[in-house]
Each structure stands twice: as C-alpha cells, then as structure tokens.
Amino acid sequence: MxxxxxxxxxxxxxxxxxxxxxxxxxxxxxxxxxxxxxxxxxxxxxxxxxxRAFTEHNNESSTSVPAKGNIAKVPVVSANLAGTISTKFICDRMLYGLSKELRKLGIDCMEIIKDNLSHYVNIAKRENRYVLTRDTRYDLFLKILPQTQCLLIPNDTSVEQVLNIIRLLDIKIYENNLFTRCLHCNSNEFILALRHELQVMCYGQALDDVKELSAGNVSPYERTFNLLNVNQDVLKSKTTYRGKPIKLNRINSHILRSKEHFYICDNCGICTWDGAHSLHDSVMDLILYKNCETDTAAGF
Structure with a gap:
C-alpha cells in the first residue's frame, strides 16, 4: 500500500x-x-x-518520388466557409504566444517577421486588420494608422490577452471555428488525410482496413476551413499540393492508432489532429457565455 x-x-x-x-x-x-x-x-x-538511418535503409530498395509543386488540388466539395470570422489581426513578433492563441480560435492573425513595417502597414490598411503590439512599437504604428486600428497589448499572459481582445471587439466564435488555422503559418487550407493514408506515408503501406470518416462533435466538413483530399501524387511524394514536405515526425504509433483522420497544412506541411492542441478553460467559458447571449437575444 x-x-x-x-x-x-x-x-x-x-x-x-x-x-x-x-x-x-x-x-x-x-x-x-x-x-x-x-x-x-x-x-x-x-x-x-x-x-534517418531507417529512411536511408528503405531508400536503398525503393525509388524516391520527386516533390511536385503544381499538383492539381482535389477540394472537398462540402467544406463550409460561411461562418469564417471576419476580424483580422497583424501581431507583433514579441507577441508570439498571442498569435498562436488567436489562431486556435480560427482567427486570421498574421505575424510581423520582418523589420519592414511599411509592408505590414500596407497590409493592415488594405485588409482592414488590427495591429497588435506593445511598448514603443505602438507609437510607431500610431503615427501611420488610425488609433482605432492599433491595439496596445498589456504585458499579461497570452490567455488574458486573448480574453481582453474578444471582449473589447465583441468577437463571436463558434465551435466550428476552433482549430481551423495552422498555428505555425496561419493558413486555413488543409489536406484531410484518413488514418490509412497517413500509414501509407509513414510506413509505405496501410496497416488498417480503409474506413469511412465517422462524425465527431464537429465534422471536419462543417468547420470553417478549406479542405482538400489526398490524391496519389500527395501519397507518393509526401508533399502537399504546394510542394511542401509533409512533416510526419509528430505522428507516433499511438497517435496513428487512436486517430481516424489528420489535417495537413497545405502551406507549410505541418500535420495535426483533433486534440493535438487545447484551449484554456477560461477562453472556452467566455466563448460559451457569448454564444448563450447571442442565442438568448435571438429568442432561442
């Protein structure tokens, strides 16, 4: 005992x-x-x-397939883009954690990765994006953009920062918006790959029988991202439609056995799945509360 x-x-x-x-x-x-x-x-x-040792051993007995950058895309016809969140941001690089938290909610959030601020100012003007920054950088943007378009972010945790932004701008977020953007590059275009298709890419063959996608809490087809299907070129080359190598190193055997489908970012090749990331409880509580307010006002 x-x-x-x-x-x-x-x-x-x-x-x-x-x-x-x-x-x-x-x-x-x-x-x-x-x-x-x-x-x-x-x-x-x-x-x-x-x-690398395993790959080099396999390459001795197989012919590698060159990556293709112009593969014809196979869209998922039933993908739903009607409920996409319209509020957009440009996030200063010092607020890296904040940009990731916003992307988890399905919010379009670019990151400032270059010193050429005029480039991002032009994007903010053209696409009506809010600029999220802090410290002296706020004053720099304020000289070029309207004050209403520049948000001075306090030095809180990224979760607190997200909560304040949602409240300030009254952003409505629904379940089908969540995790519809790549946390790495902000793209909302993904390749939907079933388990047996990932097995082919990882091991060279399907280990399980081919199964249809079962519906979870929110079907991939109901979410607000642009979905593409896997084709033979993607399987053989292990690259996305945009020619990016598919990053399979996060997919261990346990994940591959327990998940039915995966999402591959067509822009950067990052592979993820439902449950790979999570939202803080306080963020979920605020989303649910605001949705209840909306339903009550609508008479539901």
Whole structure:
C-alpha cells in the first residue's frame, strides 16, 4: 500500500511540474509540444538519427518520388466557409504566444517577421486588420494608422490577452471555428488525410482496413476551413499540393492508432489532429457565455 501511495504522489508531483513548465513556456511565447518535438526529433535528437538511418535503409530498395509543386488540388466539395470570422489581426513578433492563441480560435492573425513595417502597414490598411503590439512599437504604428486600428497589448499572459481582445471587439466564435488555422503559418487550407493514408506515408503501406470518416462533435466538413483530399501524387511524394514536405515526425504509433483522420497544412506541411492542441478553460467559458447571449437575444 505504501508503494502505491508513493507512486501516486510522484505522479501528482510530475503533473504539477508539467503544468508549471507549460505556463512558463506559454508566458515567453513557446509551445511545449514544439519544444519536445525539437528535442526528440530535431537534427540533433536521437529519434531523428534513428529515423534517418531507417529512411536511408528503405531508400536503398525503393525509388524516391520527386516533390511536385503544381499538383492539381482535389477540394472537398462540402467544406463550409460561411461562418469564417471576419476580424483580422497583424501581431507583433514579441507577441508570439498571442498569435498562436488567436489562431486556435480560427482567427486570421498574421505575424510581423520582418523589420519592414511599411509592408505590414500596407497590409493592415488594405485588409482592414488590427495591429497588435506593445511598448514603443505602438507609437510607431500610431503615427501611420488610425488609433482605432492599433491595439496596445498589456504585458499579461497570452490567455488574458486573448480574453481582453474578444471582449473589447465583441468577437463571436463558434465551435466550428476552433482549430481551423495552422498555428505555425496561419493558413486555413488543409489536406484531410484518413488514418490509412497517413500509414501509407509513414510506413509505405496501410496497416488498417480503409474506413469511412465517422462524425465527431464537429465534422471536419462543417468547420470553417478549406479542405482538400489526398490524391496519389500527395501519397507518393509526401508533399502537399504546394510542394511542401509533409512533416510526419509528430505522428507516433499511438497517435496513428487512436486517430481516424489528420489535417495537413497545405502551406507549410505541418500535420495535426483533433486534440493535438487545447484551449484554456477560461477562453472556452467566455466563448460559451457569448454564444448563450447571442442565442438568448435571438429568442432561442
């Protein structure tokens, strides 16, 4: 009994440590999944070296397929774009964590990655985007853009920053908006890949029988992103329609067994799935509260 209690206490302590690490990383604009991925599968990591050895062994007995940048896209006809959120942002690079949290909600949020501010100012004017910044950078943008288009972001956590923005601009977010943008590049165009198709890309063959996609809480076809289907060129070349290598290193065997479908960003090749990322409880509570207000006002 003592051994079990000790083990339970150790597990509890590890969970507490995990939560603290997550909060610290989010506070400085880093995602724990990406940090772990870089450590384990980066070019200096053990798993990368093992994967490279395995790939080189397979390449000796197979012909590699060159990547194609102009593959004809196969759209999912029933994709729903009607409820896309219209509010758009440009986020200063010092607010990296905020841009990721906004993208989780399906909000179009560009990042400032170059020093040429005039380029982003022109985009903000042309596309009517709010500029999110802080400190002295706010004054720089304020000299060029209307004050109503520049938002000075306080030095809070990224979660608090998102909550304040949603309240200030009264942004309506629904379940079919969530996780419809790539957290890495902001694209909303994804390739929908079923489990057996990912198995072909990872292992060279399908390990499970081909199954139709079952409906979850929100069907992929009901979400507000642009979906594409996998074709044979994508399977063979392991590249997206835009010619980007599909990044399969996050898909371990457990994920591949437990998930029915995956989303591959057509713009950057990042592969994700339902449950790969989560929203803070306070953000979800605010979304649900605002939706209840909307339904009540409409008489539902």
């Amino acid at each position: 003592y051994t079990y209690s000790r083990a339970a206490l150790d597990a509890h302590c590890l969970l507490q440590v995990y939560q603290v690490i997550v909060e610290i990383l989010l506070g400085i604009g880093l995602d724990l999944d990406e940090v772990v991925n870089e450590v384990t599968t980066g070019k200096t990591g053990y798993l990368f070296r093992m994967k």
